[in-house]
Amino acid sequence: MAKKSTIYDVASLAGVSITTVSRVLNSPGQVAAASRKKIIDVMKELSFIPKADAIARARKDFKRVGILTPFSTAPSFVQRIRSIAGALSVTDFELITYSVASEDQLSGYLSMLPISNRIDGLIVIALPVKEDEIELFREYDFPIVMIEISHPSVSSIEIDNYAGGKLAAEYLISKGYKSFGFIGEGGQPAYSLHATDMRFNGYKTTLEQNGMVLSDSSVSFHKYGMEYSVDSVKKILMDDNKPDAIFASSDLQAVGVIKAAREMNLKVPEDIAVIGFDDIDLADYMGITTINQSLDQSGQTAVELLLEQMKDNSHAVKHISYQLKVIERYSA
Amino acid sequence: MAKKSTIYDVASLAGVSITTVSRVLNSPGQVAAASRKKIIDVMKELSFIPKADAIARARKDFKRVGILTPFSTAPSFVQRIRSIAGALSVTDFELITYSVASEDQLSGYLSMLPISNRIDGLIVIALPVKEDEIELFREYDFPIVMIEISHPSVSSIEIDNYAGGKLAAEYLISKGYKSFGFIGEGGQPAYSLHATDMRFNGYKTTLEQNGMVLSDSSVSFHKYGMEYSVDSVKKILMDDNKPDAIFASSDLQAVGVIKAAREMNLKVPEDIAVIGFDDIDLADYMGITTINQSLDQSGQTAVELLLEQMKDNSHAVKHISYQLKVIERYSA
DNA sequence: GTGAAAGCGCTAACAG
DNA sequence: CTGTTAGCGCTTTCAC
Numbered sequence A, B: 001m002a003k004k005s006t007i008y009d010v011a012s013l014a015g016v017s018i019t020t021v022s023r024v025l026n027s028p029g030q031v032a033a034a035s036r037k038k039i040i041d042v043m044k045e046l047s048f049i050p051k052a053d054a055i056a057r058a059r060k061d062f063k064r065v066g067i068l069t070p071f072s073t074a075p076s077f078v079q080r081i082r083s084i085a086g087a088l089s090v091t092d093f094e095l096i097t098y099s100v101a102s103e104d105q106l107s108g109y110l111s112m113l114p115i116s117n118r119i120d121g122l123i124v125i126a127l128p129v130k131e132d133e134i135e136l137f138r139e140y141d142f143p144i145v146m147i148e149i150s151h152p153s154v155s156s157i158e159i160d161n162y163a164g165g166k167l168a169a170e171y172l173i174s175k176g177y178k179s180f181g182f183i184g185e186g187g188q189p190a191y192s193l194h195a196t197d198m199r200f201n202g203y204k205t206t207l208e209q210n211g212m213v214l215s216d217s218s219v220s221f222h223k224y225g226m227e228y229s230v231d232s233v234k235k236i237l238m239d240d241n242k243p244d245a246i247f248a249s250s251d252l253q254a255v256g257v258i259k260a261a262r263e264m265n266l267k268v269p270e271d272i273a274v275i276g277f278d279d280i281d282l283a284d285y286m287g288i289t290t291i292n293q294s295l296d297q298s299g300q301t302a303v304e305l306l307l308e309q310m311k312d313n314s315h316a317v318k319h320i321s322y323q324l325k326v327i328e329r330y331s332a
Numbered sequence C: 001g002t003g004a005a006a007g008c009g010c011t012a013a014c015a016g
Numbered sequence D: 001c002t003g004t005t006a007g008c009g010c011t012t013t014c015a016c
Helices: A007-016 A018-026 A033-046 A052-058 A075-089 A103-116 A132-140 A161-174 A194-209 A226-238 A251-263 A281-286 A296-312 B007-014 B020-027 B033-046 B051-061 B076-091 B103-116 B131-139 B162-174 B194-210 B228-240 B251-263 B282-288 B294-309
Strands: A064-070 A096-098 A121-125 A145-147 A155-158 A180-185 A219-222 A245-248 A273-274 A290-292 A319-321 A325-327 B063-070 B092-102 B123-124 B142-146 B155-158 B181-187 B219-222 B245-248 B273-275 B290-292 B319-321 B325-327
Touching: A007 A018, A007 A033, A018 A033, A018 B228, A033 B131, A052 B051, A052 B251, A064 A075, A064 A103, A075 A096, A075 A103, A075 A121, A075 A251, A075 A281, A075 A296, A075 B076, A075 B092, A096 A103, A096 A121, A096 B076, A096 B155, A103 A132, A103 B051, A121 A296, A121 B325, A145 A296, A155 A296, A161 A245, A161 A273, A161 A290, A161 A325, A180 A194, A180 A226, A180 A251, A180 A296, A226 A245, A226 A251, A245 A251, A245 B033, A251 A281, A273 B273, A281 B282, A296 B123, B007 B033, B020 B033, B063 B076, B063 B103, B063 B294, B076 B123, B076 B251, B076 B282, B076 B294, B092 B103, B103 B131, B103 B290, B123 B294, B142 B294, B155 B294, B162 B194, B162 B245, B162 B273, B162 B290, B181 B194, B181 B228, B219 B228, B228 B245, B228 B251, B245 B251, B251 B282
Parallel strands: A064 A096, A064 A121, A121 A145, A145 A155, A155 A319, A180 A219, A180 A245, A245 A273, B063 B092, B063 B123, B123 B142, B142 B155, B155 B319, B181 B219, B181 B245, B245 B273
Antiparallel strands: A096 B092, A290 A325, B290 B325
16 A cells, blocks of 8 residues: 655654654664654554665765675684674674685675675685786775785785794794694685695794604694594504694694594693694683684774775775784693 | 766766766667767776666675674674574575674664665574564564574574573483582673573472572572683682582583683592583583584574575464484583 | 754756 | 756764
């Protein structure tokens, strides 16, 4: 029955101004509960539905930021996303999450997002953005911040994975361990980044520079998943010359070491020490010694960089890289 | 260089009026071929896309589902959200996350979301939706699914928290423990749900029915946060008649028990046993005995229910409740 | 907490 | 054929 109604109809019927009606739609918190109720009642009565294109027209910006992340449930991603969501929740921006599961999907998003008007800014986590895609964002003056990726012309929060591996090696050596192992994820999907390799390189090189060896039998690149971690570790620990310390390229994999040790009746760190990477919450709970990469702070900072960019287009490109640091707990 | 351009930009660059530009878009026949060509060239140069168009197109290929969750970083929420994101990522739906930090914010969202045209469906997690708000969704035929909440006329995934408490008590009794404790979050914000209380009631009642007692000194409702958990547990464990088993109303709090025990040099489960609730990933990693509430599956199911509802408006209301089950590991 | 008024990008008369 | 101008329905300062 109801014909197309507008906020004007609603406003006059409710005895308020269109402003107030508009506010009920956009920031209901600012409207007195009483007025709000009244307005909503009228809306129901009229079956009022705002016209999307009118909104588009009137709106300068959409107050939405997108986040593009690998489709992964790895806690380090989750925690990073969480910190972004947290930082955003005190602003009036909506958060749109795009999780990408294939290379095609990635480039699809990347090419349409800046044009689609769907979001006002984008945070990309640990996904490789190609040169021409970056160019596209630049042409559209589209605010973008990258985490765990580096490009000269885009603001980013970077991680020096090589230095992380180095740090792990140095720490382990300084604690007096003599033989070493490594586990990490191998065969990561091509559309995500190979942080693991760099951590490994830093680790191995530093070890060698200090006259230590990393025997092949103590190194394992395995598939993502707790079971794989545990299996790999067991294999390493059953070897004749088992290492006395392992660098796990993520905390989750460090947990794998601990699980394996528990199942083999080995004590951590006495029989086998382990240092992780990330410093996720879990590491604290479990007392895992690890390398902190400021997961929580990075999200916060990324949001700040982005907001800054959205506010002022003459954004200076900033590259922030947090100091990696060893957090000593019980596992090594 | 190109900013988001409008017909105004095109017009001035092409040296014509906006009307002419508009006509090129709508009735090209009326525009002189020369001007038309010129205008089209400029459009290309500017990568001009009519804004309303962009919106329309956006609305076409993409649908959005919103998720309304307490502003909390509790792992059980995070894990639930993660599973929803996962389920959604194989569809062409965008995920918009609204995290609510106050009661006002909640009712604000709830009252505007169904009418604002911003999303096509909503999943509400562990937030109390009032009767008239539900009514509102119904009137607008707006697809909605609730998790951890129950209402006769809305599809939902429910948790029988009372039964969970009962289960914990029964399990502990069956394992031969004789004295009992409880920790949980107290003073939860009023806008979220009191699952803890119900778990406690189920626990306490069952204990009593079996002739066991739960002394006040072994019960603690504390603020959210690891430190609070640890402190509370320490207090309980220092008491003269310390319990030999504790039901922690979430896995995170079970971790608190374990940390406290470690710091007091008590062995788990020998000196103090603990059973948690949720079965988050962490519980597996740490070997915590707990009560599984199908966190991962619930998100998947919620999404299915929602999609089903969006497809077919004659949705039958479904109430799904997963069987709670004890997952026995090492802590109790 | 609320309203007046000035846009937003675009379309549609209405002249010329 | 083309420009001027008045809206369209909604958002957003900026006052009160």
